[in-house]
Amino acid sequence: MHQLPVETPSKIVDRYFDSIGWKPFRFQRSVWRAHQNGHSGLIHSATGTGKTLAAWMGPILRWLKENPDRSRWNPKRPPPARVIWVTPLRALAGDTEASLRAPMEAIGLPWRLESRTGDSKASAKARQVKRLPSALVTTPESLSLMLTHERLLSQLSGVETVIVDEWHELLGTKRGIQTELALARLRHLNPQIRTWGLSATLGNLEQAKDSLIGVNPCGPVRIIEGYKKKRMTLESIIPERIERFPWSGHIGTKMVPQVADRLKDVNSALIFANTRSQTEIWYQQLLRQRPDWAGKIALHHGSLDTTVRRWVEDGLRDGSLRAVVCTSSLDLGVDFTAVDLVLQIGSPKGAARLLQRAGRSGHQPDAESRLAFVPTNAIELIELAAAQDAIRKGHLEARPLINKPLDVLAQHLVTIAIGGGFDADELLEEVRSSRAYESLTDLEWQWVLDFVVHGGSSLTAYPDFHRVERNENRYTVTQRRTMTMHRMNIGTIVSDASMKVKYLKGATLGSVEESFLSKLNEGDRFLFAGKLVSLVRVKDNVAYVKRAKGQPDSVPRWMGGRMPLSSELSAELRLKLEQAADGKLVGREMQALKGLFDLQTRWSALPRSNQLLIERIETRGGHQMFVFPFEGRLVHEGLAAVFAYRISQLQKTTFTMACNDYGIVLQSPHRVRLDEVICEKVFSTNDLTADILNSMNSTEMAKRQFRQIARVAGLIHPGYPGQRKSTSHVQASSNLFFDVFQEYDPDNLLLEQSRREVLEFQLESSRLFDALERIERSEMLITEPPKVTPLAFPLLVDKLRERISSETLGERIARMQQQLEKAADQSS
Structure with missing residues (x-):
């Protein structure tokens, strides 16, 4: 008998x-x-062009x-841990695993392929501590958290490849730093490990590669470019009518009929909004607008319960949903080939984010991506x-990097001390390799x-x-309480304490920040998970609600809705x-604004x-000075405070x-002088900090910033599951530490x-300095x-918003617009 020729690995993949x-x-x-030759690297390619298969087929x-003989493959005895796939969002883990x-x-x-995230069952996690799967998708x-289990270290030392998905999302964040430290530990356990990152839409590739691979890598490192440009229609x-005096949000939902009209002609669409509200x-x-679409359109954002999100994702995948209104919760990784339009x-405040979102439609290498932009003003x-x-x-856009945050390092030291302990000199060398x-x-x-x-x-006394x-x-940890508390609070995501929202009898809808619920009275109605509900009571950190009718008294406001205009888009x-x-x-956009x-x-x-x-204008409110740097809201907040301070020092x-x-x-109540000397001092970069x-x-x-640092560093913790401390309690604790220090x-x-961090994150001081430097060189057009x-x-x-209630604001603005339109017509 002739033995059949063994199929080569590349033929199997082809x-x-x-x-x-x-x-x-x-x-x-x-x-x-590159993977076969022992290289590590960064794969940079447009959304939907095959990065996942590029990384996955290497291992x-x-x-x-290494295993050409199929007769020896035994699914009942899968190989030990070989690949770890890190995804930035646990909501993506299921889709990544399916891909x-x-x-x-x-x-x-x-192979045995499994996920391990915060959503995984306790039984699955316990099984994985005994034996890791051949490939693991995790966050x-x-x-x-796995690094705190000493018994896992020998298995982790056998991992040959670690792949970090959507690296551009982690870069420049404390979660990214946490990942860098974990990668340094994996390289310590296995110096020959290959590290690959996947990234789309990124401006600083070299820095991204260095952050991913660390300093002094043991093998060659590559940046491999795929499809930079995908066929795209924006x-x-x-x-229908462009107002000459627009204001933020004034169009907003006036565009709903036009959007509904566009949705009639598509099979499936994603509608991205910048905030959950x-x-x-x-x-x-x-x-x-279209009551007949009930059940055919859905809602998706990070505060909704996992079961709700999965139902929506399945509906997109099988094409049963016409449209999903979503936030960046559907920005990443999830492959919905059915989507043929993004709105x-x-x-989006940045060119890279616009590209990323457009790529969610036509999510295949040869398909065209289509995005329609709906202005809110x-x-x-x-x-x-x-x-x-x-x-x-x-x-x-480049992602600015964070340099040596000590709160993340302190947390990492406790992690490694729990996971078998460390020698100080050895760990210092490992940490410096990031x-x-x-x-x-x-x-x-x-x-x-x-x-x-x-x-x-x-x-020391405590x-x-x-x-x-x-x-x-x-250095080791032996106290059981310290281990438990640390494992429960590991991570760098710090947000306002959130509460579950549940029906009195029935399902969990999701979670809302405590600061929003604390302002509601029993019976108040609010929109959540696409439904109108009213608050019945708050008990044991759960807000119980029931369905309601009528108009909402409010819409939840989540933190993190202030997306600043990027410096590239500003330019x-x-x-x-x-x-x-x-x-x-x-x-068409510019012509419409003629x-x-x-x-x-x-x-x-x-x-x-x-x-x-x-521009200098005197109104009933006083003397108004409008300054237009076009640098984005966060930079302007810093500039406004500096300008006001400097002018008040001179006048x-x-x-x-x-x-x-x-x-x-x-x-101001007085007219501000704007002579050459004052302009020179007000717009100077000297003594900026x-x-x-x-x-x-x-x-x-x-x-406020210290509150987040104290939480990451382990000084304060939000409590046990189901017994979370109130925001005011955590705030008081962190303020006490701040004052003591x-x-x-x-x-x-x-x-x-x-x-x-206040200077860099809240005030964007680097951009603020660059903006002032540019303004110093600019001609003043007064x-x-x-x-x-x-x-x-x-x-x-x-400015009016701060002083006038929302009921009268609309009427006041409409009156002002009418007066200004009349003046504009007369002046023409």
Whole structure:
């Protein structure tokens, strides 16, 4: 008998691709070759172009090469742990597992593939502690948690490949730093491990690669580029009437009929909103417009219960849902080939985010991605035009990196001390092998060691903070309570304490931040999970609700809705305005705004990119000074405080202020002088940090930031599951620590970190400095318009919002718009 020739690994993989009607791309084959040669690297390719298979087939090909004899494959005795796949969201784990399982089963690979996340059953986790599967899909938090189990270390040392999905989402965050430290530990356990990252839409690839692989890697490192550009159609749904005096959110749901009209012609669509509150409102408005779509459209965001989210994802996958209104909860990784249109409500504030979301439609390499943009105010049309230019030029956002956060390091030290302990010198070398801690000094290292051993110099007398025990140069944890508490609170995601929302009799709907529920009275109605409910009572950290009728009293507001305009998009926005100033209106979006631009030019000016426009107008409220840097809301908040502080040092006056993504308004009872000397001092980069700290309640801001740091570092914890402490309790605890450290331990490095993070995260001080540097070089374009201009109007509305109730705000704004429109018509 002739023995059949053994099929080569590459033929087996090619046969799988044939079975799904695809051919491997050149970049995928490059990744597979690099993996076989022992390389690590970063795969950079557009959304929906085959990054998952590029990374996953590498370890599969290697195993096939090592095990050519199929007769010896035994599914009942799967190989030990070989691959760890890290996903940024636990909601993605199920979909990722399904994507990885398809080729595995088609090839007949005898591997065991499982997930391990916060949603996994306790029985599955217990089984995995005894024996890890051949391939494991997990999150950064669950990976760190695994490092606390000493019995897992020998199995982890056999892992040959670790793959980090959506690396661009983790980069520049504390979760990313947590991942860097976990990867350093895996490299310590197995120096030959291959590390691969998957990323789309990223501007700083070299830095991303260094953060992923660490310093001094043991083998060659590659960046492999796939499809940078995918066939894509971006368009705007332009309002039927463009108002010359727009304001933030004034179009909003007025666009619902036009959106519903677009949805009639598609099989399946994703409607992205920037905040969870916005998704709730849009879902209700679409249902009101088309009641016959009940059951065919759905809602998806991170605060909904897992079962609700899975039902929606299954509906998208099988094509039974016409549309899903969602937040970034559907931004990543989940493969919905049925989706043929994406709608974006409001500006995505960045070109990379727009690309990412557009790629959710036509989620296949050869399919076209289609995105329709729905502005929430007319000026946002400039942002889409600017984003299209940025995408064409390849000016995608870089993710700024975080440098050596000591709260994350303190948590990691306790993790490693629980998982068998560590030698201080060995662990220091390991920690410094990560990009984030490459420059960690001996003093900083010693400080963190002292902090985890006895709480630092000011907490030595309190046994609760003696978490790690030192025996010569060996550090371990033996207290059962410390282990339990640490494992329950591992991770760097810190948000306002949340409460479950449940029907009195029945299902859990999801969770809402405690700060929102604390403002409600029993009987108050609110929109949640696409339903109108009323609060019955709050008991044991659960908000019990029942279905309600009528109008909502409120919509939940979740933290994290303030997406700042990116610096790349800001620069393109200024260029679009310069083109408009020269009379060049390129594209439908810019042409639609011609009337607005004409009026702005007639009453004031459109600034060029080397000019700073300042408008001075006297209204009934006082003297208004509008400044237009076009640098994004977060930068403007810092600039407004600095400008007000500096002017008040030169001229005695008081200010009220407001900002948006385009500019700042400072209102004062007196007219502010704006001569050359004052402009030079107000817009200078000199003493910027000192002036930022003097102009704001920096101590209070540092206290708020310290609350997050204290939680990550393990100083405070939110309590046991089902017995979570209230936000006020956690806040009081962290404030107490802050005050104690300030008085008795002023050199505490966590205090220093909180001040640094306030400057960098809350005030974007690096961007603020760059903005001021640009303004210093700019020509001052000071105008005195006869009336509030189209650019200034939304700022005036934002300032009114702070003083007027929402009922009368709409009427007041409508009256102002009528008066200004009348004046505009007369002046023309």
